[in-house]
Amino acid sequence: MSDLAAPAAPRVPPRLLALGAGAAALGLLALLPLLNLLPAGSALAVSDFTVAVTGKWICYAVLALGIGLAWGQAGILSLGHGAFFALGGYAMGMHLMRLIGPRGVYGHPVLPDFMVFLGYRELPWYWLGFEHLPYAILMAMLVPGLLAFVVGYLSFRSRITGVYFSIITQAMTYALMLAFFRNDMGFGGNNGFTDFKELLGMPLNTRGARAALFYAALLLLGGSLLLCRHLTRTKLGAVLVAVRDAESRVRFLGYSVTAFKLTVFVLSAVLAGLAGALYVPLVGIINPGEFAPTNSIEAVIWVAVGGRASLVGAVLGAFSVNALKTWLTSFAPDLWLFALGGLFVAVTVLLPRGLVGLFQGRTR
């Protein structure tokens, strides 16, 4: 993988090694739902919980990949990717809410429970069409992409870079969080969406549904890894790295920096939106808390821990930090925030190239 200082120097053995390790890891992950079928007493058996949690991590890994693409390759640090993730989640959540149909508590044939409760007479216009899954998936990509386009266009055009851009994206997710907490937005306010019943005619919360969603997420992860990897190999990737390292110089060479940055930013937002769309049926809930600025910045630290200059690093970081989180919060929840804060400090001060940097050795 390319590293911070000298992205051009190809070093074949580590790259092959990383590719092989990545493929092996994905293959191992693919085994999990199968092991889940084994009887509970068996040595290799995997619990439902493990499958669900790992599925969640895979979605996080896609989110991390999106952040890593923008930050590691193009030097755009977004502190608002949680917003794209949550918007994708809300799009899928709306589809799942529509599928509940008359099975809600109030038994209304069309309106979701919270709308009946709030006295809606009919579905708001922006809910129309969400009964179709392809439309919901399209929206899960389109809405985050459009938001990223607007915010990115306004920012990159005025050459808002570095920390200024980070703060603007953070303000963006903060504003969205405030907006989604409101009841009159028509997105369930405080409680968001939950109590989903089925997807594609398949009841959720069964072993089969979980395995299907797990494989879908794994497919998304593998696909986006390949896509991003391909991108970094093209001329686009080379220009992006140049923008990251010397933006003004690229601009003076005649490249439209705005267009390049916008492309990668929108793409990374779409990845985040898709990750969110798969995350919601896996965890069974989406609420405005997902927009919290802390979530976005936590996702950034996954990437930093894994190693931001490398795509695999982002994925690795998402898995390792979340594994640590799950393990630590199970027996000492008070310590988790110390550990997370400590990770922020340790990674930035001691390990700027992340876990991947440990394997790559010295290249400077």
Added chain:
Amino acid sequence: MTRILVLLAFLASALPAAAQDAFLDALPGLAGSFGAQAEAVERLGASGDPRALPVLRALSDGRLLRRDAALLLNGADAATGAPADAAGAEPVRINNRVRAALRGALGRLQLVSANPDERLAAADAVFRSRSAENIPGLEAAIARETVPRVRDRQALALAASRLVAADPGIKRQGIATLGEASSEDARALLLEARAANPELAAEIDAAVAAIDGRLAFKRAAETLFQGLSLGSVLLLAALGLAITFGVMGVINMAHGEFVMLGAYTTFVVQEALRGIPWLLPWSLPLSVPAAFLVAGLAGAALERGLIRHLYGRPLETLLMTFGVGMILQQAVRLAFGAQNREVLSPSWMQGTLSLPGGILITQNRLWVIVFSLLVLGLAFAAIRLTRFGLEMRAVVQNRRTAATMGIRTGRVDALTFAFGSGIAGMAGVALSQIDNVSPNLGTGYIIDSFMVVVFGGVGSLVGTLVGAMGLGVLNKVIEPWAGAVLAKVAVLVVIMLFIQRRPRGLFALRGRAAEA
């Protein structure tokens, strides 16, 4: 015949000398039939005698006792005040007619009560009940009143009562007085009267328009004050950032946590002074230097320990300080608990100040505005007038040259960062007065503070002042018609668009410093 007697008694009551007799004359009636009781109550109410109030209250509450013809109150004869045995006495019973008479009489008597608050409440009650019968009593009360705020309300009540009088001349008087008021109540009364008196419509409309103008002014003034108050809070939170981020270029996401440390220092100082009662009222002023020191030391430690290793890498600094903020927050949560801590306000900060025109201003918010301007002045003086400020500006402009001139740049960095963090701590003292002191106190302010600094122009204290006040007022102006949340969103959008026009903020640095 009895009606004439009542009327005579009523007229007689206008003469002070006759009033005392009226009380004694009317009192025995309370022991008679319901009809006689009602008459007696009317007469007592009209008497304006201070002795009548406790008797009528007791009657209303069922505490007035009678034995044969004698009335007993609290173990004494109601008429003479001589001690009397209450044995064998039974409560005086009343019916609805008497109760209705009691309500009016009590209201009239309270108008002459010795307690100004009671008189105020009575005036308000009369204002709401409004009947032409109250006019003479109110006129007498106004003539006697010495407390201005009570007199104002009585005048309003009088005007409201005049509005329902039969004589159009008296009605006009009422309309004129109400037209000078600036309250929603007066406006509603006038609109009600307009429907009942079509012939007075023109005058009433003029009076309503006058009230509307005054109400609009009042609303604008209150919005401005709320905006300035929010702006002063933003200014306090952003001033420290203007120094650490604006001057040094260090992005400190733990800034909000330094504010929070300042607020908790206030709490700790207050708890420590609980044992020294004479010092307790001064705990808030004493907290200011304490909070400056605590947050300043924390800032110096952060700069020397960690940030210094990350100079030139702003994104890493951002993430690292965010982690530090997380750790500080969790540490405070474990040490003090997650619930809100109560910081008391000294008496001179409590209550509201009412300005002419009915504009209400809460004292503590006023003090926060004053304090924020003081802190701004302090920061300005420290940067412009002291040796430390001079060295700081030198290091910002050109680190190497400053070093060759013998300035210890590392020390200046640490001091500058400590100074900015200390100001955050002082902001925490002020915020403890108007916000909940909880571990996540600072998180709510950090994004807004960055917006203020970016909006005002990085590296400019004047820009920070204008940015904070501008955003505060803008927020409060949008709020009434868009709601608090959408106002925040709208402000963010406005900033985004503003940055399109002026990417370097309102007060951009010019010349060499701009390239730093």
